[in-house]
Amino acid sequence: MAQNGQVRAGAEVVRLAGGVSVWVVRAQGAALTAHHPALRTAAAPASGCRVVVLDAGALETVTAAGLRELAACAAELSRSGCRLTAAGVPAAPGRLRDAMAGVRTAPSLAAAIADASHEASRAATPCGPADRTTARRGDGGSGERPAGGEPALVAADGFGDDLPAPVRRRIDDLLAQVREARARAETHPLVAQAQGILQERYRLRDGQAAFELMRASSQRHNVRLRVLASAVITAAGPRALDQPWFPGRGRLPAPPLGFAGGLDPRHANAAEVLTATLDRALDIAGTGMGNLQLLDPASGDLRIEQHRGLNDQFVTFFDRVGRHGTSCALAAEQSHRVSVTDVATDPVFTAEARDTILRAGSRGCHSTPLLSERGALVGMVSSHHERPVAPLTAAQSAALDGMAEQAGHWLDWHRRTVVLDTLEDLHDRAVRPS
Template structure:
């Protein structure tokens, strides 16, 4: 998701492009609006904790650690907000932390899971799911405990309007929400007739050209940490047992990897932020 909005990015001399340009601006502004409260809360925490002069200095710290460890800004801000603060004057944020090797990602054919980029893993699980289900449309979402919902992070073959509408989904009214609640795979054979959806969600899915879908939870420790969903242009029947088994295995592998990432790579980024904040000479002056 784009973190910054540049007013000139959609400049055009053709008046016929104006509606598309405006829709794109609206999508980016909505994405910013969804992220802004969380990032602002993290900035306030950092200002108070490290006695920073202003919110801009706090943002620069977040951005510095985000770029250094290749962790999404929203992910890092969420960790700042939800994790227990370091002890006053402590040299490290997480003393005694034990590092564990990354869980294998055999079903995705990723050899070095310890150095895999999160975005690449999410892209790979989406590609794998689309290959197993023989479709070209789908998306990956990440569970957010703070908002009790799912955020889209990767997608393929879906319209911009679909991605905008389902950028965040709550606990009810969609197949992915039901799969997250049950921590089990959910098949919707015909979106037009299934009572699982709210009418607005049903309309948005149908307008995107999807008539059926299958959602697979990404699972770690018995809880849903994310979701991958495949969409189909026609109503479908039940998936074959071999497909369900392959998707379940992938969901568990990727779920365990995401949990490892949160307690390893994200915590590394927080330690870097903490060290930079405690030593003013190491702080970035302003956002880049």
């Protein structure tokens, strides 16, 4: 997280009602200079964004070179069909005002967003390329709103809202059982595949011996069996059985977890870090609803690991999320946060996904990617809100970005250190049984 005065830029995609995407870039630091990273970030908006807002409200001043570069950025974006608005730019001396002649301005980020929303509502179609609305499962779900404006609030189980409370509770219980059974069914083939690999590699007597091998290492290093099985499947095997699995591997120091209270990053387990990450994200966003997903290396899907305040229908439907049809899928693709101001009108969701979110009581959401130091996707944390949302404040954005950066780096470290330690332990047990 940036300290006061540190020159830095944060960016996110804010989706307005109807699906118009705005590339919001927040400039941090004392002054807007020609080399401020916010200008480079603004000049390269995320795919689908034809409106760019550079929020300079946190800056103290601008330089002449900074204003000239801002004007050049606006002109370049205009040539590519995009419009830039500078929000909250500190007042420039009279002799520099000419440099701002070609730059659209707004007094604040909220004013710039309201202006973009007003223009979008007058347009016949949203600007920029249409969002892909392929369904999460197969190609069902058009992403279209039903006639009459608001999407129909049909429960994900196909029943309406008029069921008696005892019947609804029974349905919810059954859905929870279905989700647990499906999780077991999805985990079993993964574990079975890993068992087969280990049985063949180490010439074990049967699959049960391979399972016991994984279970022992899983328990010793406090790594979930599903995570270990996925690592067995995706990691390149050892070159020779009489050598370490990862020869010459240096142990990396654990990244800090400043947001996670008293957790020691060297000894914390993944469940503790995931809990702290989701709790902190919801605290920053000011809501009690949300979920945290991790990337499954074996399938490439995002899988729910933690959730708060969401019903069983939501958790069952979004247990696994692919590449299209949701805000978190779009955030994963863009590698930037996506804020959906109004779920009910945004075509980023398939019809089924939208109805499930609305049924859970969410009308707005913020989906923030958790990235490794190399920028690879590790997971996603999303907050959900009972009403349509405005863009995050600068303070919220900075706090959430700082937390997500630390969490993403730690989770990547855990995979590249603790999980590999667990594989090494498994390898040692297999080649040197006690």
